């Protein structure tokens with residue numbers, strides 16, 4: 547969690563170039579890229595809680611992988627890693643560099659006999675797109691990870707050096723700080739609706755209408771409100787299938803160290819990784835419904851989860867759950883992938899939402915991409931068309947098999 551919330555700026559006069567609703571890691575990254583690519587652009591971030599108490603960006607497991615099932619996600623994360631490696635320089639403000647604690651022991655996806663062909667196919671795609679992910683058979687797994695029970699495993703895929711975890715809230719804070727140092731403003735306010743132009747060309751987004759009745763006028767409006775994006779999109783007549791789905795992260799300790807432990811994704815879907823001297827882990831709940839209160843569901847770490855963990859890592863028989871927290875995945879129920887770019891039928895409005903549990907690592911690429919659309923009307927670096935909002939109306943789904951929890 548961020549230590550001290552940033553103080554917000556004063557009210558915004560006149561018309562701005564770009565108004566962004568939501569100053570989580572996605573909104574902050576968009577503001578950072580806009581003001582980096584075009585210094586002098588007037589950008590305002592409108593955020594109802596600059597302490598970010600419920601924001602997913604403060605409740606994230608903040609891990610980064612290249613083991614995706616689609617080329618666009620592999621490319622976005624590869625750029626995310628490149629950015630993280632340079633972030634201490636890129637995000638420096640007044641001689642202060644953020645410490646992001648980037649650790650790269652890899653992800654380790656595990657597969658039974660029945661799952662092995664799918665893992666091989668994904669590995670081929672990842673390697674074809676430049677992700678150096680190794681395949682390990684059971685003997686190689688046992689050799690590399692002596693603490694792992696491999697008796698029911700056929701295969702694992704491991705990406706040391708290119709996958710791991712970092713301090714996500716620190717990345718969020720640093721993007722926001724640097725964006726503001728580059729001229730972006732942060733306004734504390736609740737947005738009630740996307741403001742729409744009337745007269746000819748009605749339904750053009752003209753800015754943001756605030757809960758206090760005032761309006762921020764903007765040439766471009768960007769919706770980056772995380773798990774709360776659907777309701778705001780509806781105010782512009784846009785149906786966005788982004789739903790707030792609670793995920794609980796458990797922190798547990800184990801008396802036996804697990805040397806070289808990566809982020810492990812077990813065959814049943816439970817994931818875990820080291821966090822300091824402890825471990826964190828979780829899984830998708832059996833009953834996944836919208837808008838549950840942001841309190842951890844301790845029942846999810848039940849006998850079955852415990853048994854499965856102790857089966858995979860016998861040392862976990864002695865594990866102790868220390869605490870837990872919960873946050874919202876901003877789940878895109880259409881196809882579990884980000885929705886990026888212009889909103890169809892609402893000129894002037896762009897969307898960056900629905901990251902479905904991988905938005906922290908995609909924030910650098912998503913922010914750069916949205917900035918390019920705003921400034922140039924096209925992707926100028928990474929082509930993110932596959933993730934366009936228009937794909938819903940077109941009936942097109944991005945098939946991503948590797949959605950975690």
Ligand SMILES: Cc1cc2nc3c(=O)[nH]c(=O)nc-3n(C[C@H](O)[C@H](O)[C@H](O)COP(=O)(O)OP(=O)(O)OC[C@H]3O[C@@H](n4cnc5c(N)ncnc54)[C@H](O)[C@@H]3O)c2cc1C
Nearest residue numbers: 568570571572594602603606607609737772873905906907
């Ligand atoms: C438990 C958990 C684990 C995760 N693990 C990973 C991981 O390992 N790797 C990874 O890449 N990603 C992970 N994620 C996902 C990642 O954290 C999110 O995708 C990312 O933080 C989303 O950022 P955001 O800016 O879109 O949303 P948020 O951080 O939620 O920010 C949205 C902001 O919009 C503001 N807002 C909303 N409505 C309004 C309004 N009407 N007016 C004004 N402000 C408004 C909110 O206050 C909030 O601050 C995880 C998420 C969770 C919950």
